[in-house]
Amino acid sequence: MKGILWKILILALFLIGCYYFFMGVLARGFVNDNYSKFTHQSSSLIIGLSRAHNGISPKILDSILVEIPYQGGFLNFAFEKTQSPYGGVYLEAIKKKIPQQTKQGIFILSVCPGSFMRPIQLTSAQEIDNLDKKSLVGKINQLNKNPNYEYIRKGYGGSLYRGLIPHNAQITTVFHDEGWEEFRLSAEGYQVSKEDVAHWTSQTIGGYRRMMKTNPEVVSTYRIERFKTLISYLKQHGQVFVVRMPLDPLVLGMENQWWKEFNTEMTLISASFDVPYFDFSDAREYKTYDGSHLSSPYAKEFSVRLANEIKRYYRNPMM
Amino acid sequence: MINQNLMLFNSFDFLFFFPIAVFVFYFLKHQYRWMWLLFCSYFFYMYLEPMLLLLLWTSTIIDYFCGLKMEKHSDLKIRKRYLYLSILTNLGLLFFFKYFVFFTQNAVEVLAFFGIHMDAVAGEHSDYVKILLPIGISFYTFQTMSYSIDVYRREIPAERHLGKYALFVSFFPQLVAGPIERTKRLLPQFSKEVHFDADRVKKGLIMMAWGFFLKLVVADRLGVYVDDLHYNAADYRGLPLLIGSYFFLFQIYYDFSGYCSIAIGAAQIMGYNLMQNFNRPFFLNSMGDFWRKWHISLMKWFRDYLYIPLVRKFKFSKVSAMMVVFFFTGLWHGASWTFVVWGVLCGVLFIADIKTVPTRRNILSALGLSYKMKIIKVLNGAMLFTLIGIVTIFFRSPNIGQAGIYLNNMFSTSSSTVNVYHDQLELLLSLFLIVVVQIIHFYKGNDRVYELVWNRRRWVRWVIYLLFIIVMVLFSVNRQNNFIYFQF
Numbered sequence: 001m002k003g004i005l006w007k008i009l010i011l012a013l014f015l016i017g018c019y020y021f022f023m024g025v026l027a028r029g030f031v032n033d034n035y036s037k038f039t040h041q042s043s044s045l046i047i048g049l050s051r052a053h054n055g056i057s058p059k060i061l062d063s064i065l066v067e068i069p070y071q072g073g074f075l076n077f078a079f080e081k082t083q084s085p086y087g088g089v090y091l092e093a094i095k096k097k098i099p100q101q102t103k104q105g106i107f108i109l110s111v112c113p114g115s116f117m118r119p120i121q122l123t124s125a126q127e128i129d130n131l132d133k134k135s136l137v138g139k140i141n142q143l144n145k146n147p148n149y150e151y152i153r154k155g156y157g158g159s160l161y162r163g164l165i166p167h168n169a170q171i172t173t174v175f176h177d178e179g180w181e182e183f184r185l186s187a188e189g190y191q192v193s194k195e196d197v198a199h200w201t202s203q204t205i206g207g208y209r210r211m212m213k214t215n216p217e218v219v220s221t222y223r224i225e226r227f228k229t230l231i232s233y234l235k236q237h238g239q240v241f242v243v244r245m246p247l248d249p250l251v252l253g254m255e256n257q258w259w260k261e262f263n264t265e266m267t268l269i270s271a272s273f274d275v276p277y278f279d280f281s282d283a284r285e286y287k288t289y290d291g292s293h294l295s296s297p298y299a300k301e302f303s304v305r306l307a308n309e310i311k312r313y314y315r316n317p318m319m
Numbered sequence: 320m321i322n323q324n325l326m327l328f329n330s331f332d333f334l335f336f337f338p339i340a341v342f343v344f345y346f347l348k349h350q351y352r353w354m355w356l357l358f359c360s361y362f363f364y365m366y367l368e369p370m371l372l373l374l375l376w377t378s379t380i381i382d383y384f385c386g387l388k389m390e391k392h393s394d395l396k397i398r399k400r401y402l403y404l405s406i407l408t409n410l411g412l413l414f415f416f417k418y419f420v421f422f423t424q425n426a427v428e429v430l431a432f433f434g435i436h437m438d439a440v441a442g443e444h445s446d447y448v449k450i451l452l453p454i455g456i457s458f459y460t461f462q463t464m465s466y467s468i469d470v471y472r473r474e475i476p477a478e479r480h481l482g483k484y485a486l487f488v489s490f491f492p493q494l495v496a497g498p499i500e501r502t503k504r505l506l507p508q509f510s511k512e513v514h515f516d517a518d519r520v521k522k523g524l525i526m527m528a529w530g531f532f533l534k535l536v537v538a539d540r541l542g543v544y545v546d547d548l549h550y551n552a553a554d555y556r557g558l559p560l561l562i563g564s565y566f567f568l569f570q571i572y573y574d575f576s577g578y579c580s581i582a583i584g585a586a587q588i589m590g591y592n593l594m595q596n597f598n599r600p601f602f603l604n605s606m607g608d609f610w611r612k613w614h615i616s617l618m619k620w621f622r623d624y625l626y627i628p629l630v631r632k633f634k635f636s637k638v639s640a641m642m643v644v645f646f647f648t649g650l651w652h653g654a655s656w657t658f659v660v661w662g663v664l665c666g667v668l669f670i671a672d673i674k675t676v677p678t679r680r681n682i683l684s685a686l687g688l689s690y691k692m693k694i695i696k697v698l699n700g701a702m703l704f705t706l707i708g709i710v711t712i713f714f715r716s717p718n719i720g721q722a723g724i725y726l727n728n729m730f731s732t733s734s735s736t737v738n739v740y741h742d743q744l745e746l747l748l749s750l751f752l753i754v755v756v757q758i759i760h761f762y763k764g765n766d767r768v769y770e771l772v773w774n775r776r777r778w779v780r781w782v783i784y785l786l787f788i789i790v791m792v793l794f795s796v797n798r799q800n801n802f803i804y805f806q807f
Contacts, residue, residue, distance in 0.1 A: 001517070003517070022792055153797060157796070157798050158797065159794050160792060161793040203554065
């Protein structure tokens with residue numbers, strides 16, 4: 001028995017050693033689009049769903065906001081819908097991302113109806129939290145580690161051999177270290193056509209319709225309450241801006257149908273916390289590639305505009 | 320819904336739990352081992368949700384009690400009464416926890432069709448939709464029912480030792496997803512003294528390692544492709560969807576047979592033999608052949624406790640009995656119309672395959688061909704495999720509508736994107752792995768994979784072990800996915 005135990009021990013140690021060695025190799029290169037969001041804290045954050053994840057460039061904000069007094073080094077801590085709707089789980093994750101001593105951070109809270117929805121069958125806060133705990137921000141406890149082995153174990157979703165071969169970025173998406181996922185309309189050997197955009201937009205609309213039919217969602221008061229808690233928490237660490245991102249008019253029409261008073265509600269919440277609410281949903285000049293997410297040139301333009309609005313607010317908070 | 324906090328075989332929790340379970344097992348005297356295993360099994364199950372233990376106990380105690388009573392009484396009527404009590408209890412638990420929501424929702428829809436609206440009672444907000452599906456309930460209720468029926472038929476004596484009987488119901492390697500063991504095979508093993516046997520332990524470990532390989536490297540990799548197709552079925556046309564249907568068949572096979580290899584290996588390490596659940600099912604020459612090799616423990620259960628009684632006692636024709644069996648096979652997998660349709664279509668294929676044999680033979684002989692020719696065997700196998708893959712789309716789809724979209728698009732002109740991974744290497748790797756595993760299964764079967772290492776020189780064995788570990792680490796897909804059959 002002793003002999004076999006020694007053999008098992010040697011093989012187990014070899015397994016653990018290999019595992020951590022190859023995780024380390026992977027972490028030194030490119031892991032995936034969300035990895036850099038889990039490697040460090042940041043005093044200024046972009047928070048929300050995929051529209052913010054795709055649509056706001058931290059670097060551009062930092063480059064324009066240099067003139068105002070804030071603790072820079074923005075991090076885009078927004079995720080796809082299932083990963084980061086407002087709620088207790090996202091709130092706790094955000095708390096971990098901000099250094100305790102932060103007093104002059106800037107926090108951009110992107111909002112859309114999807115940020116506040118819950119599946120119709122989940123009624124209690126506990127059930128909603130349990131759902132959120134399965135998301136990326138819910139299942140990873142170490143949010144500020146580099147290399148982040150816990151992220152690789154739970155959030156990577158691929159194979160470690162990827163660390164051994166050069167990373168070939170997908171043709172049109174570029175992942176930035178500050179958490180921004182840039183979607184380019186053209187890349188080497190590939191051009192997104194008008195037909196592609198029309199097709200993706202119709203897919204988005206069809207997808208929303210199907211979801212509402214087969215897997216309906218309703219507005220969650222629990223998520224709204226946690227959103228308010230988040231604003232009040234972030235206000236202790238700096239200035240909060242509530243932002244509704246630009247989107248395709250057809251998708252906007254659908255959202256406004258689901259939740260007619262959304263803008264009014266956001267205006268009221270923002271006013272009650274004395275934070276500005278910027279509604280860009282009608283800004284038609286910023287084009288999406290799929291009805292919902294801004295493509296690279298427009299995301300850059302929009303980031304400039306957002307930064308300028310923030311600057312203007314700092315100069316004249318009564319605007 | 321299923322609680323996600325279960326102790327998966329492929330979780331770090333199990334990596335701590337299992338060595339402790341084995342280590343203590345071998346240090347205990349024989350007479351205390353059943354207690355330890357029972358404790359481990361209950362701990363394993365409680366890890367998911369302590370309250371679910373009550374169901375396991377209910378099923379265990381009632382069947383134990385009914386078994387003793389059936390043995391005691393020679394009066395057939397009394398014995399039958401206890402048999403009904405056992406069956407009703409098990410089916411009642413199964414019905415309430417697995418099928419109640421399904422039947423209620425369908426009843427509400429049928430009533431609504433006739434203008435009777437019951438939304439207030441059975442709407443989406445009512446509590447009945449939140450019934451937790453106790454993991455493994457379909458497996459252990461079938462296992463305990465088989466015990467009661469066998470005792471009733473006087474094929475086995477009733478077990479007098481409540482503890483060992485409870486262990487038979489809850490033995491942790493096979494508790495949550497089988498194989499569905501028979502009393503005759505498993506229960507007596509708990510009374511036999513097990514001595515430490517290094518060779519047996521090694522074989523068990525190799526089987527477990529092979530199971531992990533099938534799950535983490537192959538099944539989960541194919542799952543990435545299949546999941547994308549099913550989430551976005553509307554975006555694809557033709558070939559990728561057909562490849563997806565093949566991939567799903569391989570995925571579910573490697574996932575479930577991987578689970579079974581781990582279960583069999585884990586039991587083997589502790590000196591217990593579990594039955595094989597698969598026997599190279601994709602090397603098939605007829606639908607009957609496939610079902611004899613696929614999920615063997617379930618199909619044997621249905622054969623012995625449903626098909627044979629239907630034909631012999633209730634005088635069903637073989638065809639109608641077979642359709643009943645496949646209907647219940649579908650329903651056993653899940654409370655959804657997709658599983659029912661899948662089961663019924665499998666039954667239709669099974670019967671059509673048998674009934675069309677003479678016609679196909681005639682056509683072949685008219686063409687100067689024969690079923691004995693290798694090429695015909697291969698083509699026949701490929702055709703059957705394709706048909707199974709197509710009907711299994713229902714198994715994977717979340718609802719009938721989605722399955723319809725998938726099937727409709729599959730028979731449309733192919734889209735330009737065939738590789739759903741968007742990564743040539745992953746597609747090639749998937750195909751390579753499918754072929755390699757099929758070759759290994761062809762030569763070694765599902766149960767003798769350890770022979771790849773056995774009786775080789777020590778240094779060769781060590782090289783194989785170390786390379787295997789490196790391959791596992793590099794090529795496992797880090798998704799921490801549940802085994803597919805855990806949901807049943």
